[in-house]
Amino acid sequence: MASPNPAKLRLSASADILATASEPPAAARLRMVDEEVSDTTSQEALSRLNQALAELRTMKITPLLRRATAALEAEDSKRAADLALEALNLDERCGIAWHVLAIAREKVGDFRSAIQCYESALALSTDQADIANGLGRLAYRLGMKPLAASLLAIYRAARPDCIQGANSLACVQRDLHDYSAAIETLRPAIVTNPDSPLLWNTLGTVLAEQGDMATAVTFFDEALRFDPKHPHALYNRANAKLDLGDLDEALKDCDAAMALTRAPGDLAMMRLGRSVILLCSGRAGEGWDDYEARFDPNFVDLTQFAVDRPRWTPKSNLAGQSLLVIGEQGLGDEVMFANMLPDVLDALGPKGQLTLALEPRLVSLFQRSFPAARVGAHTTHKIDGHTIRQTPFLTDPQSIDLWTPMAVPLRRFRRSLDAFPARPSFLTADPDRIAHWREILAQRPGLKVGVLWKSLKLDGARLRYFSPFEQWRPVLETPGVSFVNLQYGDCQAELDQARQTLGVEIWQPPGIDLKDDLDDVGALCLGLDLVLGPPNATSNIAAACGGAVWMISTPGAWSLLGTNRHPWYPQVRVFAPDRFNAWAPVMSDVAQALAQMARPGAD
Numbered sequence: 001m002a003s004p005n006p007a008k009l010r011l012s013a014s015a016d017i018l019a020t021a022s023e024p025p026a027a028a029r030l031r032m033v034d035e036e037v038s039d040t041t042s043q044e045a046l047s048r049l050n051q052a053l054a055e056l057r058t059m060k061i062t063p064l065l066r067r068a069t070a071a072l073e074a075e076d077s078k079r080a081a082d083l084a085l086e087a088l089n090l091d092e093r094c095g096i097a098w099h100v101l102a103i104a105r106e107k108v109g110d111f112r113s114a115i116q117c118y119e120s121a122l123a124l125s126t127d128q129a130d131i132a133n134g135l136g137r138l139a140y141r142l143g144m145k146p147l148a149a150s151l152l153a154i155y156r157a158a159r160p161d162c163i164q165g166a167n168s169l170a171c172v173q174r175d176l177h178d179y180s181a182a183i184e185t186l187r188p189a190i191v192t193n194p195d196s197p198l199l200w201n202t203l204g205t206v207l208a209e210q211g212d213m214a215t216a217v218t219f220f221d222e223a224l225r226f227d228p229k230h231p232h233a234l235y236n237r238a239n240a241k242l243d244l245g246d247l248d249e250a251l252k253d254c255d256a257a258m259a260l261t262r263a264p265g266d267l268a269m270m271r272l273g274r275s276v277i278l279l280c281s282g283r284a285g286e287g288w289d290d291y292e293a294r295f296d297p298n299f300v301d302l303t304q305f306a307v308d309r310p311r312w313t314p315k316s317n318l319a320g321q322s323l324l325v326i327g328e329q330g331l332g333d334e335v336m337f338a339n340m341l342p343d344v345l346d347a348l349g350p351k352g353q354l355t356l357a358l359e360p361r362l363v364s365l366f367q368r369s370f371p372a373a374r375v376g377a378h379t380t381h382k383i384d385g386h387t388i389r390q391t392p393f394l395t396d397p398q399s400i401d402l403w404t405p406m407a408v409p410l411r412r413f414r415r416s417l418d419a420f421p422a423r424p425s426f427l428t429a430d431p432d433r434i435a436h437w438r439e440i441l442a443q444r445p446g447l448k449v450g451v452l453w454k455s456l457k458l459d460g461a462r463l464r465y466f467s468p469f470e471q472w473r474p475v476l477e478t479p480g481v482s483f484v485n486l487q488y489g490d491c492q493a494e495l496d497q498a499r500q501t502l503g504v505e506i507w508q509p510p511g512i513d514l515k516d517d518l519d520d521v522g523a524l525c526l527g528l529d530l531v532l533g534p535p536n537a538t539s540n541i542a543a544a545c546g547g548a549v550w551m552i553s554t555p556g557a558w559s560l561l562g563t564n565r566h567p568w569y570p571q572v573r574v575f576a577p578d579r580f581n582a583w584a585p586v587m588s589d590v591a592q593a594l595a596q597m598a599r600p601g602a603d
Helices: 014-018 043-054 062-073 077-090 095-107 111-124 129-141 145-158 163-175 179-192 197-209 213-226 231-243 247-260 264-280 284-295 331-348 360-369 431-441 460-465 469-476 492-502 518-527 537-544 583-598
Strands: 019-021 303-305 322-326 353-358 374-377 379-383 386-390 402-405 447-451 481-485 530-533 549-552 573-575
Touching (some): 062 077, 062 095, 077 095, 095 111, 095 129, 129 145, 129 163, 145 163, 163 179, 163 197, 197 231, 213 231, 231 247, 231 264, 247 264, 264 284, 331 353, 331 360, 360 518, 447 518, 447 583, 469 583, 530 537, 530 583, 573 583
Parallel strands (some): 303 386, 322 353, 322 402, 447 481, 447 530, 530 549
Antiparallel strands (some): 019 379, 379 386
């Protein structure tokens, strides 16, 4: 069936969005949970669809569409789509039928078809507010948040009394890190609807994203005052309490939220949140088990692995097998999770074969570190809004007996703190390049300290995990130290600030791309006396190669597994504030420790 003329308002470059190469996904991350943004199957939305049907004078298709909306309400999206198609076969210019079909297609994850149906509905409908709502929802799901904000603002203007409309727009504004706009959207809605747990919950998430967990808890408490069984507010309060260090209460809230949750996607996110609480509590085995929630098909950040071979489980025998291990989460996680690869090799034995699919920049470093393994690069693509990871270097899939995402073997090999070995390294930097960098660095006076201070993606909620550069002043003013830049990405502003404001030259090592030459970055780090900075790709590589590393962590970071040390890297010294955004004391501690290390005659 041909689609009508292009809609008046459409998702720009939708084909490019739906099938593109993708940056490697961030680590499976906790996020605050909202009511589904602009829920197109809410009672209010379905009521308006049925009102529109009451005005439809086509006797043949009206009963079909009424049954279709009933199917949507019963969460039978396939039945709804079949009925809408049946109606369109009778009248392909029925805008309501296209709208119903769009909702049904979206609900089953067919985003490409959903976009086309929404556009057809727009072209044929006079009342476009609810269709803009649906398109906004879909744009949000596809990561097109500025467009989602524009579309949801259209809906908000047309339905100013709709609580869900205000909530949805505020959620998108929050995710765009426009916190003041989100608060201004919520404020009048809360004044008009002061007993809405939905709005209080979302206001709490806005404060939580800014790192103000204590105030966020106050707003989650208010949501729960009006609805003690509000699962999203319970779960979000659990996350806030986790960041405040109240692990027992966080787990209690998370378990209560899961017991009350029906939506499969929310339940998957909550189980992932539970895994982090358990890991932060030192209950590693239980934490890794719950961490499997990242593979739930309903998980919003699901990565699908295009491998047509049996998947390994922790109970599967490895001896003599050919095992494919595929890197997952962020680049730093691929490095950290590799802590257990020596154990995997031992379990495979002399007759086994290990194949590693990794972020392309890690291939040469891992090939040197595990010479008996076959190492290649994975690729990641967005296809119809879904993240797909592939292993194109593996031309003969039948050579693989079993495969596994990289973190899954932790369920077998790292179930307790005692299972983390005291080995000084598990990756091997290039010895020739180490010698090269030591020769160059010998020309620098004093202690040679590599510094880094941020992640490449540093916005919104992630800001609270990194000390602002201004807080580095006491560290950079330490006498007897030559600072070497290890910060990848655009950092010229900070380098200029250090030079002009502090009179400190952070030396730029020549002939190295700090973002892409990660094999050489590992060698450079081992040529230094110390690497200092937050946990990111560079500090993880330095630590995994056995370098001297001081990590400036966050309070209760899950990777510390409830300790004040770094189980993955036994030589690493950890500095962490006692609460979020309290960076001044910890940076002062780092400066004092560095001054002691740089003092003449110090060991």
